[in-house]
Amino acid sequence: MKITVKYFSWIRVKLNKHEDLFEVNDKLNFQDFKSYLIQKDNFYLEVFNDDSIKFFINFKEIENEEIKLHDGDELGILPPVTGG
Amino acid sequence: MKITVKYFSWIRVKLNKHEDLFEVNDKLNFQDFKSYLIQKDNFYLEVFNDDSIKFFINFKEIENEEIKLHDGDELGILPPVTGG
């Protein structure tokens, strides 16, 4: 299945891209997907260990890391917001 | 000396005029002027007994009733305001 990951703020700047499209095994949950990303690039470890960062699946904040992912899901990785 | 009296709100409506010009003796203070007005028309008794009404001499609220009046002074008689 395909998962889009969206980057913002300093993460977008550091990675120098707005998004990635990952092709992963079906039946992954968010926790599995985290491990997958960390394995791909150690940078994600920093992201997942930073408790100021929030994660959204399809525009809904993740409350339980065991949430199942589905084909076409969009993961948003959000550093602290500074709008207004 | 001449004293202008300005009427507003229900007082203006009741008297059906915006102002009066009174020719009075020199050396009157505000208290004397009150007596003068009440003598002229009993209606002023109602006005001076109504503690919701405020009195201004030359756009300054009267704090001491013994304040001296001067030729050309303007007395504003103000029912509770309702602007904004």
Next chain:
Amino acid sequence: MIRIVDSDFHIDDLYSSIKSNKNGAISIFVGTVRDDLFNENQIIDSIFLECYEDLAIKQLEEIRDLAIKRWKLNDCVIIHRVGKILLGDKIVLIITSSSHREEALRSNEFVIDQLKIKAAFWKFKEFGKDSKIIEAKKEDRKKSLKWKDIVK
């Protein structure tokens, strides 16, 4: 800027007058003619605003100066209409501008609370050729008390 005016005005014009690179937050309050002022089954579509202009200007300036001093505002604008004002139209507009939102918001509320009880304006409901005084509200007096210890 303090103005007593007898016709409607544009908010953008007044906003332009306070535009400054020092501003981070601007609060604007608009008071309008509300239809539930008219709950007596009478055909009314306007109010009439009376004013003791020279005194009102002085009072609005005093309120503005207090607000600027207390909250270190960059600017404060007060515009008040007089005369006939139609249902839904603006009666008063207050702009407070500051570096930070807390100051802009708090001072804006102070100005409208003070204006309601301290500035020489009087409202009448109009029906046909007749008009009726709108009574002062006790709540307005109560609301203004909360500023006693905040603005000295």
Next chain:
Amino acid sequence: MIRIVDSDFHIDDLYSSIKSNKNGAISIFVGTVRDDLFNENQIIDSIFLECYEDLAIKQLEEIRDLAIKRWKLNDCVIIHRVGKILLGDKIVLIITSSSHREEALRSNEFVIDQLKIKAAFWKFKEFGKDSKIIEAKKEDRKKSLKWKDIVK
């Protein structure tokens, strides 16, 4: 009305969109680009606003709906700019309209306080081709806590 826009806007147009005979009080907040964001002796004359648009719209709608429900507002408008914004220009505008001023003012403050910590926007200072992230402020998080018991 919730809008994310990439150019400046007129306040009067937005004010017209909420005009109603039910309104007695309208509070408008405008957040602008302030020059003291730029205190590093760098030649800067703008900020850049990044946004996660689909999420931000949803978050702004949630904030608006909470405000309308809690203060029984007649309307609530939120406009947020994105992209390059020049010094002094508007970043955000919030309108809350109500019968009474207390509700309009309080809800307006709630909306800006929430927006600051909950909506997916990010600010950068721009100098030449370079840009630098503007850090989140701890005070904003503290300010938002005061609403915890007021809006549930």
